Structure formats: C-alpha cells, structure tokens
Amino acid sequence: MSIIQINNLCKNYGKLQAINNLSIELNSGQIVGLVGPNGSGKSSLLRILGAFDMAYSGEVLINGLKPGLESRKIVSYLSDKPYISESLRAEQMIKLYSDFFSDFNQEKAFNMLELFKLKPEQKLKEMSKGMGDKIQVLLTMSRDAKIYLLDEPISGVDPASRKIILRSMIEGFSEDALMIVSTHLLNDIENIIDSVLFLDSGQIKIKGSTDDLREQYGKSINELFEQIFQ
C-alpha cells in the first residue's frame, strides 16, 4: 500500500483554487521533488499532508489514516512559516521536540547544530533569519519519521549550509521513509531527488523518475522546468 494516497483533492481560498482535483499515490523509499511556479499549490499540498490544514475536499490518506494528530506522529513537516517560540534557546527547542515526538533523535540534532556552527544557548530571536531557518530544518530532519515534508528547506540558507541540509536528506533516506521536498532551487537539489512532480495551477503537469525524464528530454530537470513554465 502506498504511504500517501490522494484522490480528487481540491483546496480553495475563497474563489482562488489552490489545488484542483489532484490524485496521486506515493510510495516509501524515495525523495520526491515538488516543483512549480509561485502559487502552483506546493505549500497548500504540503500543509494538508502535514495535517495543518483540514479544510479541503477529496480523500487524503497518510499510511491509511486521515491527516490528524495520529498521522502527525509519523510525519515530520517543515513549514514555510516559522512556528516556534522566539524566546527559547536552541537547546530548549531541541528538548521540547524530543519531549513531543517519540521518534526525535537528540544526538542527530546536536550533531547538526554543531555542523551549522550554531550555539546551543542562543535564543531564536537573537538569530539571523538564515540561522532560524537552519534550526527549523534541524528540528525537522532530526526525527526518524516515515514521511518528511520539506517546504523550501534550502532557499533561505547559505551555500555551505545547503550542502549540510542536502547531506542530512541523504542520511535521512531509508527504504521505509518518504521525503517530499518543495523547492525553486532545482540546480542544488536535482541530483538528490529521484522523482519529481511538476505542479501547475494545482494540478500535476508532469511526474516521473528524474533520470527517465533526463533520458526522454535530453535536459536537466532544471532546464525542463524552465521550458515548461517559461
């Protein structure tokens, strides 16, 4: 059984249709790139899968369950908007996460904190935007989850930190985990993903294995993206 099943999903914001009758099944053991122009529905889709938005129509099943408190136990979601308290120190946030999620791996978190050259005692409000973004990624990647939903994990950080995040994605990969990563920085990420979903106006325009698409079109995934959406 696919770990994510979506049937006829629709999501509206008033008159604006963010997701338009989208159906797809996704299996574990892959890193899926979710790409598309601004407003194509990437973040809306990830929010629904992460059980942070229940106002949709159609069917969504996460490991056989409707998105909710139960599904969140196996889903590690990196939102495009920060949602942790600014007054906490990095080490307190790690503690909070490990209290909250039984699959949280503290060793991984402190290890990544060191790689990012961040101080455990530093408060989020004393951090730059990029540093705060790194903390969010670190907290998300330090769970041993079944599904990772990463909304733009590398867009706000410097190139050296991008490499660390990409490494953590390869390290976090496992046969029984699914990673979905949305991005507009395909250049950095296209070798890390093994399949890709091109979203346009809330619908899937192209999907497939990255290497198969390269073979079929003789183009990089980034070039294919530019060709489709120019």
Added chain:
Amino acid sequence: MSYKFDESQPIYLQLIEIFKTNIANGTWQAGEKIDSVRNLALSFAVNPNTVQRALVELENIGLAYSQRTTGRFVTQNQVLITNLKHEMAEHKTRDFVSQMQAIDIEQKEILDLVQRCLNSEDN
C-alpha cells in the same frame, strides 16, 4: 562532493562510467568490498536509489556481485576486468579519432600527434 555531473543526461549512467573507471584503474580492486549505497550517495551527493540503480547494472554486466549478508563486491574475474579496460580504451579512442576527423586531421598527422603527446609526457 567534487564530482560534476552533466545533469542533462541520466545520473545513473554517469555513475556506471565512474564505477567502471574505478575498476579499470584499480581504485576498486578485484574482489574488494564496494562501499555502502548510502556512503556512495553521500560522497557523490546524489540520490541513494540512483546509486543502487548503477550498482545493479554493474552486477548485470558481471563487474560486481552481491552476497546476501556481507554486501557487494568487485568481480574477481581478471579476464572481465582486462576486457573492460580494452573496451573503454577502444571506445575513447574511437571518440578521439572521430573528433580529429571532424576537424579534418589526416591519419598520419593523428599518429604523429599521439606520438608527440606520449613523448612529451615521458619528459
């Protein structure tokens, strides 16, 4: 992380070429255990499934084999490795010759050029 892939071509095919080169030049010795999929994915900064696909292809052409409990190894068959070297050399030479012909270099000049390059490398 230093390897630069041509992203307009399938990555797994490029990995196969790298792995073949490693076997041909002895970076990967005959019978040696091949690094884990995860470690190879990390060192080339590519998706683990892509590495897996390349290694399976390497097995299909006999250059590697899997042992259920201990992992994946380079073939111990020296004949296969020697054949691989010759195949790769011939392929690269054909490419070189057709590039020379494309800029209208005659046979004698090609041979002279090769000889001169080899000589200058000796010095």
